Amino acid sequence: MSSETAAPANKYFPKITEQALDDLRSRIGVLITDTVEPWNYEATRDGIRHYAHGIGDDNPLWNDPEYAAKTQYGTIVALPSFLFTTSRIISGYVGGLAGTHAMWAGADWTWHKPVLRNDVITTEARLKDLIEHQTRFAGRSFQQIYNVKFYNQHGDLVADADSWCFRTDRDQAREVGTKYTEARARGVKKFTEEELQEFYKHYRNEEIRGATPRYFEDVSVGDKLPTMLKGPMTVTGFIGYAQGWGGLYIRTNKIAWKMFDKHPGLGIKNRFGIPDCPERVHWEEEFAHMVGAPGAYDYGPERCSWLTHHATNWMGDAGFLHKAKSQIRRHNPEGDVILINGEVTRKYEENGKALVEITQQARTHNDELSAAGVAVVQLPKRGA
Numbered sequence: 182m183s184s185e186t187a188a189p190a191n192k193y194f195p196k197i198t199e200q201a202l203d204d205l206r207s208r209i210g211v212l213i214t215d216t217v218e219p220w221n222y223e224a225t226r227d228g229i230r231h232y233a234h235g236i237g238d239d240n241p242l243w244n245d246p247e248y249a250a251k252t253q254y255g256t257i258v259a260l261p262s263f264l265f266t267t268s269r270i271i272s273g274y275v276g277g278l279a280g281t282h283a284m285w286a287g288a289d290w291t292w293h294k295p296v297l298r299n300d301v302i303t304t305e306a307r308l309k310d311l312i313e314h315q316t317r318f319a320g321r322s323f324q325q326i327y328n329v330k331f332y333n334q335h336g337d338l339v340a341d342a343d344s345w346c347f348r349t350d351r352d353q354a355r356e357v358g359t360k361y362t363e364a365r366a367r368g369v370k371k372f373t374e375e376e377l378q379e380f381y382k383h384y385r386n387e388e389i390r391g392a393t394p395r396y397f398e399d400v401s402v403g404d405k406l407p408t409m410l411k412g413p414m415t416v417t418g419f420i421g422y423a424q425g426w427g428g429l430y431i432r433t434n435k436i437a438w439k440m441f442d443k444h445p446g447l448g449i450k451n452r453f454g455i456p457d458c459p460e461r462v463h464w465e466e467e468f469a470h471m472v473g474a475p476g477a478y479d480y481g482p483e484r485c486s487w488l489t490h491h492a493t494n495w496m497g498d499a500g501f502l503h504k505a506k507s508q509i510r511r512h513n514p515e516g517d518v519i520l521i522n523g524e525v526t527r528k529y530e531e532n533g534k535a536l537v538e539i540t541q542q543a544r545t546h547n548d549e550l551s552a553a554g555v556a557v558v559q560l561p562k563r564g565a
Contacts (some may be wrong), residue, residue: 220427279446285481374428390497472525
């Protein structure tokens with residue numbers, strides 16, 4: 182047998198079975214009523230700020246009440262990706278296939294209205310589809326797609342989105358996956374102070390458009406967006422994101438026990454023999470290696486939020502992020518540096534809206550494609 186198809190030498194985790202797949206398919210289209218509560222029910226000042234800080238976004242529109250009071254909103258606005266905190270399902274809390282790994286891999290968002298300070302968010306979620314793929318990471322994998330709708334306290338639809346995870350065989354990914362062969366061979370890169378300072382220039386020069394309107398008439402196809410830096414990646418950074426986002430399975434003491442008691446396949450024993458959550462791939466390098474990842478790595482919704490941050494910095498307070506689609510292409514392990522670039526690829530008017538399409542790429546310091554995205558921004562027109 183080839184290395185791609187050979188059975189894993191060491192089996193630690195449950196495998197994907199046909200019976201489990203059939204059970205999961207039976208849930209397609211059914212409204213989900215039994216799920217865990219979100220990290221945030223309300224878009225409070227602190228909740229918005231914590232999420233913004235979790236992705237490294239210091240835009241005063243979401244962080245500074247005095248500044249926001251002078252804008253057309255009159256109050257703090259939630260950054261678009263804040264809605265990840267209001268639904269565990271959009272963030273990757275998947276059902277079925279107990280004990281198999283889930284990797285958040287992308288989302289397709291549409292925003293209809295801004296979320297303002299103290300708005301209360303409710304959601305409706307359904308499993309939309311289950312699609313089989315063959316991957317370099319783990320061979321046979323399944324793309325599990327959910328649709329989530331977000332409503333404010335007035336019953337207005339503020340956003341809807343599809344997000345997807347890939348369900349993979351952890352043993353297969355560890356033993357025969359080939360996606361990270363080169364990264365493992367490359368080993369740890371230690372940056373010089375000169376290299377770090379060169380990266381930090383992007384932070385020093387980062388522009389938040391803010392109160393200066395970017396008008397539709399002033400934008401041309403081919404315009405480049407400023408490069409945005411994220412990183413260098415650290416485990417501290419991954420935990421910082423989880424603080425604002427809430428995580429999927431981060432629980433303590435009795436609350437953790439209740440979760441594992443209800444979902445026994447979720448608790449994976451650590452080196453002390455104690456059940457712990459699969460989410461520790463983001464801070465525990467040894468466990469990340471056990472599931473086939475190159476090391477402790479960032480969160481998928483975090484990277485989606487970096488792409489939307491790139492767009493909101495560029496559009497300014499008068500702009501509105503209408504759509505954003507992101508695809509996660511690889512893990513960003515500790516030590517990676519991410520550079521996000523974008524280009525205006527289309528201008529058009531639709532239903533009275535002046536829209537600009539931006540194509541984005543996030544690449545590592547080794548020029549590996551980390552994520553790809555397309556954003557659609559509504560901009561003001563002069564004299565309108």
